[in-house]
Amino acid sequence: MKAYGKKTWLIADNYLNSKSLNDWNSHEAVCVLNTSEVDAEIKMTLFYEDMDAKNDVVSLCKAGRTHHIRMDKIRDSKGELLMRDVPYALLIESNTPIVVQYSRLDTSRRELALMTTMAYPIEE
DSSP states (O other), X not given: OOOOSXXXXXXXXXXXXXXXXXXXXXXXXXXXXXXXXXOEEEEEEEEESSSOOEEEEEEEEOTTEEXXXXXXXXXXXXXXXXXXXXXXXXXXXXXXXXXXXXEEEEOSSSSOEEEEEEOEEOOO
């Protein structure tokens, strides 16, 4: 199948909320679609307002599959979870074209809030 998408994507508004007033945890997901015949090796760089960038977060989306990268569950190269309650932005890079969508479930109030948007694709 043809490889659709781009190799580089940006998501400017990310925030893992630690507060939850429901049975579900607040979380974000980087939703990846890989239509190519090659496994997508995904590297994520996190940018912060007052800290150095973090560039040791990786994931894999198999060929011809989707992968929902839960940002509250993924670990960096040291095995540590990502920080919560800190705004950040994401640079997503892949070895093959992919499509990237971003979703956030906010359970910090009794009423659930779900937001989703397409990431910003970078032309190469």
